[in-house]
Amino acid sequence: MNLDFLALAQMAVSGGLMGMAYALVAYGFQLTHAAGKAVNFGQGELVMLGAFTGLSLSGCGLPYWAAVTGAMIAGALLGWFVERTAVRLALQQHNEGWVLLTIIVGLFWFSAAENIWGREDKPFPVPWPESALDFFGISVTWQELAVAAGALGMMTLIELARRYTMIGIAVQAVSADQDAAELCGIRSRTAISLSWAVSGIAAAFAGTIIGPVTTVGPTMAAALTLKAFSVAVVAGLGSSFGLLLVGVALGASENISGFLLGSGWREAPALILLIVGLALRPQGLFGKKIIRKV
Amino acid sequence: MFAGISLGLRENTVERIVRTAIFIGLAALPALWQGQYALGLLTLMAVYGVLLIGLDTTVGYLGQINLAQAALFALGAYGTALAIGAGASLPLALAAGIAGALLPGAALALPALRLEGPQFALSTLSFATLSIIVLNECESVTNGALGLSISRPLLFSLPLDATSFYWLCLALLFVAWEASKTLFRSRFGLAIEALRDSPTATDALGIGALRHKVLAFAWGSALAGLAGGLHTMNFGYLQPAAFGYDLMVMLLLGVVFGGRRSQWGAFLGAAVIAMLPNLLSNRTLFSFLVSFGCVLTVVPPIRALLSHKVPLFRQAAPAIAMTLAVTLVFFIPNVEEWRKGIFALFLFAVVVGFPNGIAGAVTATLRQFIHFTPLPILPATGGISSSKKTEGIALRLSDLCKSFGGMRAVDNVTLDIGQGETLGLIGPNGSGKTTLVNLISGLYTPDSGSVEIAGKRPVCGSLMSAFSAGAARTFQNLQPFHGLTALESILVCQQGGGESEAMGWLLAVGLEGKARIRCSGMSYGDLRFLEIARALSTRPRLLMLDEPAAGMSKPDIARLIELIGSIKRAGVPILLIEHHQNVVAELCDRVAVMDGGRLIALGTPNQIRRDPKVIEAYLGADDTERDNMEARQC
Numbered sequence: 064m065n066l067d068f069l070a071l072a073q074m075a076v077s078g079g080l081m082g083m084a085y086a087l088v089a090y091g092f093q094l095t096h097a098a099g100k101a102v103n104f105g106q107g108e109l110v111m112l113g114a115f116t117g118l119s120l121s122g123c124g125l126p127y128w129a130a131v132t133g134a135m136i137a138g139a140l141l142g143w144f145v146e147r148t149a150v151r152l153a154l155q156q157h158n159e160g161w162v163l164l165t166i167i168v169g170l171f172w173f174s175a176a177e178n179i180w181g182r183e184d185k186p187f188p189v190p191w192p193e194s195a196l197d198f199f200g201i202s203v204t205w206q207e208l209a210v211a212a213g214a215l216g217m218m219t220l221i222e223l224a225r226r227y228t229m230i231g232i233a234v235q236a237v238s239a240d241q242d243a244a245e246l247c248g249i250r251s252r253t254a255i256s257l258s259w260a261v262s263g264i265a266a267a268f269a270g271t272i273i274g275p276v277t278t279v280g281p282t283m284a285a286a287l288t289l290k291a292f293s294v295a296v297v298a299g300l301g302s303s304f305g306l307l308l309v310g311v312a313l314g315a316s317e318n319i320s321g322f323l324l325g326s327g328w329r330e331a332p333a334l335i336l337l338i339v340g341l342a343l344r345p346q347g348l349f350g351k352k353i354i355r356k357v
Numbered sequence: 358m359f360a361g362i363s364l365g366l367r368e369n370t371v372e373r374i375v376r377t378a379i380f381i382g383l384a385a386l387p388a389l390w391q392g393q394y395a396l397g398l399l400t401l402m403a404v405y406g407v408l409l410i411g412l413d414t415t416v417g418y419l420g421q422i423n424l425a426q427a428a429l430f431a432l433g434a435y436g437t438a439l440a441i442g443a444g445a446s447l448p449l450a451l452a453a454g455i456a457g458a459l460l461p462g463a464a465l466a467l468p469a470l471r472l473e474g475p476q477f478a479l480s481t482l483s484f485a486t487l488s489i490i491v492l493n494e495c496e497s498v499t500n501g502a503l504g505l506s507i508s509r510p511l512l513f514s515l516p517l518d519a520t521s522f523y524w525l526c527l528a529l530l531f532v533a534w535e536a537s538k539t540l541f542r543s544r545f546g547l548a549i550e551a552l553r554d555s556p557t558a559t560d561a562l563g564i565g566a567l568r569h570k571v572l573a574f575a576w577g578s579a580l581a582g583l584a585g586g587l588h589t590m591n592f593g594y595l596q597p598a599a600f601g602y603d604l605m606v607m608l609l610l611g612v613v614f615g616g617r618r619s620q621w622g623a624f625l626g627a628a629v630i631a632m633l634p635n636l637l638s639n640r641t642l643f644s645f646l647v648s649f650g651c652v653l654t655v656v657p658p659i660r661a662l663l664s665h666k667v668p669l670f671r672q673a674a675p676a677i678a679m680t681l682a683v684t685l686v687f688f689i690p691n692v693e694e695w696r697k698g699i700f701a702l703f704l705f706a707v708v709v710g711f712p713n714g715i716a717g718a719v720t721a722t723l724r725q726f727i728h729f730t731p732l733p734i735l736p737a738t739g740g741i742s743s744s745k746k747t748e749g750i751a752l753r754l755s756d757l758c759k760s761f762g763g764m765r766a767v768d769n770v771t772l773d774i775g776q777g778e779t780l781g782l783i784g785p786n787g788s789g790k791t792t793l794v795n796l797i798s799g800l801y802t803p804d805s806g807s808v809e810i811a812g813k814r815p816v817c818g819s820l821m822s823a824f825s826a827g828a829a830r831t832f833q834n835l836q837p838f839h840g841l842t843a844l845e846s847i848l849v850c851q852q853g854g855g856e857s858e859a860m861g862w863l864l865a866v867g868l869e870g871k872a873r874i875r876c877s878g879m880s881y882g883d884l885r886f887l888e889i890a891r892a893l894s895t896r897p898r899l900l901m902l903d904e905p906a907a908g909m910s911k912p913d914i915a916r917l918i919e920l921i922g923s924i925k926r927a928g929v930p931i932l933l934i935e936h937h938q939n940v941v942a943e944l945c946d947r948v949a950v951m952d953g954g955r956l957i958a959l960g961t962p963n964q965i966r967r968d969p970k971v972i973e974a975y976l977g978a979d980d981t982e983r984d985n986m987e988a989r990q991c
Binding site: 096102104148149152153155160162163164166167168170171173174175177178285289292293296300325327328330331334335337338339341342345 | 422465467468469471472473475476478479480482483484486487490491493494602606609610613670671674691694695696697698699700701702704705708709712
């Protein structure tokens with residue numbers, strides 16, 4: 064009995080730590096949604112490309128930190144590219160086309176990654192030891208700690224920049240009202256592009272911290288998009304603290320249900336909760352209800 | 358520019374002739390293009406046709422990104438396979454397939470369709486992932502990842518060979534096509550179109566957004582189930598992995614590529630995704646097609662350059678994508694490997710270059726060259742007639758309160774409107790007038806107090822319930838159904854009656870000459886009149902007009918006064934929010950004044966004009982007093 068409990072706790076802790084990474088990718092959704100009311104349905108592909116870029120750079124003999132920085136620069140460019148080529152065009156036409164265009168651009172990235180890096184999953188080398196730490200019988204690997212610390216650090220950094228720098232405040236102004244912000248001399252387009260670039264940075268960075276745990280391959284994209292998107296929508300597209308809670312809960316629930324029901328059922332309980340949760344609270348657990356004005 | 362050919366036929370008739378010809382041609386095709394493989398492809402195209410017509414009901418008509426169609430297709434396929442395993446005949450097996458998709462589809466629709474945009478997309482995506490997990494893991498029923506093999510059942514004790522099965526699929530595609538088309542041209546289709554533009558207005562006018570959405574989604578699911586059943590019988594082997602994310606993306610893109618909100622579009626998209634793997638393996642044909650597409654996309658930027666303008670990015674983007682595709686096709690040795698990438702470039706060019714898909718672009722071009730006979734306009738009947746005047750109260754509000762955060766928008770309002778009475782509601786901006794109308798019409802739920810409309814107490818916070826009690830309203834910020842014509846906007850709202858009655862309502866507001874003009878192309882003033890006609894056509898027992906004269910020109914205001922006067926003479930009780938003094942003075946029996954959420958005065962227009970509290974609310978306090986206050990602040 065005690066052993067079972069310990070095993071469950073072990074599952075919950077390692078799942079929860081991975082869930083931090085989902086929260087980070089979900090944070091990318093939140094950034095672009097706040098700025099321009101659009102999200103990237105190909106965000107998982109950006110995570111994958113970030114991981115691959117990091118992998119290639121460390122393959123060239125660069126140290127880990129340089130490879131991660133390189134991946135983040137690539138992520139920024141890719142995020143900006145998606146906004147420029149797909150989202151802005153669709154929003155000019157006033158339709159839901161942006162969903163499709165982001166899927167299409169993601170499809171292209173997927174195909175490109177398959178052909179450039181191959182279809183096999185690859186390990187991602189890291190400087191820290193493979194060993195695990197022991198907390199009251201629950202073992203935590205250095206890699207898992209790195210995922211949690213990285214995700215938390217990145218989110219804190221971006222959130223601080225959003226709240227306390229002039230540029231961050233300008234971006235918030237654009238989220239509140241684009242036209243009013245423009246009348247105050249803020250370039251809305253630049254602010255939105257910037258949000259997408261930062262969202263790309265978050266995604267690519269997430270790739271470099273998830274990669275060492277899960278290995279890197281083109282197929283990691285689709286599953287990650289779904290998970291991160293779930294976290295973002297369930298938490299509500301406005302609360303960054305909610306993201307962390309929901310991300311950790313999702314990661315833990317996956318691991319526990321995989322352990323109790325078998326690995327095939329890993330994602331099932333979270334999905335059912337997701338549909339029910341959305342039906343009961345469409346604005347998300349931590350979201351504010353929108354008042355319809357007519 | 359071009360004179361254009363006049364066919365002397367209606368567009369609908371021409372479409373039907375062309376479609377029938379194409380189906381006859383397709384049915385005859387196996388005689389010319391022989392071989393088991395070709396037949397398999399043609400059958401697959403017909404099956405995908407049914408599936409995509411189903412997907413188009415949500416993606417096109419409802420305007421929501423539906424990512425569950427591939428999973429519903431799988432559920433239908435497994436339903437049929439299991440029925441065949443239990444010894445069902447062909448029609449019964451297909452029915453099992455339809456039920457297999459329809460039931461889970463309806464179960465998903467009820468919660469999911471309360472959501473919109475990304476949330477809806479996510480709930481369908483979750484449903485799809487969940488379905489595939491269930492199919493994979495319930496091994497005792499579905500045989501899991503190993504897959505299920507079935508043989509085609511008999512049709513009324515007759516064995517079907519491949520060609521007859523193809524004809525069966527083609528016939529079912531034709532039926533699904535015709536049924537969908539009829540469905541979306543009926544009042545049901547108009548309602549779907551209307552709720553995409555303004556779900557608030559459809560609920561407030563009693564059309565019922567959720568009901569229509571669920572039915573449309575169920576219809577799409579049923580078609581997915583039918584397609585799934587046919588797919589099972591065509592392939593004879595099922596595996597959950599075949600219905601995953603890849604298929605879903607292909608289906609979605611197929612609909613967009615062909616053209617949304619069009620059965621032709623779904624059919625073209627189905628043809629493309631069925632033939633695509635084949636196209637890619639035939640390198641010569643594929644290179645030709647991609648080059649041709651590239652030439653097409655290069656036209657707009659070159660045209661811009663010729664008229665000495667820098668082409669917009671939107672014009673140039675498809676050309677850039679197609680050039681990249683051509684480069685890949687001609688310079689990459691393993692084109693098969695880049696299949697998805699090239700397809701993505703192709704789609705990018707289509708979505709950006711032709712937002713309405715291939716079908717949309719072709720229809721628009723044809724309409725330029727061919728003049729079809731326009732639909733006739735029926736003579737108008739009906740119009741504003743006197744309603745059954747009953748004694749009593751049309752609207753009774755008691756102690757109504759509503760706060761937003763710390764702001765009391767409506768504060769203890771108690772008010773009656775008698776039968777046949779016109780009550781004006783005035784007050785400075787932000788005094789709570791529109792909030793009051795929103796509370797009465799059920800858009801907001803009151804914090805306390807009650808609303809009684811024509812003797813009935815509607816459920817608080819339900820637009821539909823307030824409508825059934827007899828309330829109808831117009832909106833201060835217009836809520837037109839952009840995609841519908843003026844006539845259709847009335848048809849979708851009116852309770853019973855046909856086109857002639859709808860014309861009668863248009864005549865009553867003076868829009869009879871604009872019956873076939875889309876709302877997106879109408880002027881602001883016309884749309885205001887159309888909103889009144891919409892509300893009138895529901896034969897309300899309480900009509901609420903929220904600033905009908907806002908933004909109107911002087912002659913239009915004169916027309917409006919005359920119109921409201923005739924409604925009033927017909928005995929319809931009216932709650933009229935208005936800023937224009939002459940409108941209020943001329944029409945209202947009594948005037949209520951709001952300020953800061955409170956009712957500060959109630960009386961005849963003449964009494965109100967002299968009321969010191971009203972003067973203060975509008976013009977501010979006495980000058981000397983204000984000077985004193987300013988002095989004190991300094």
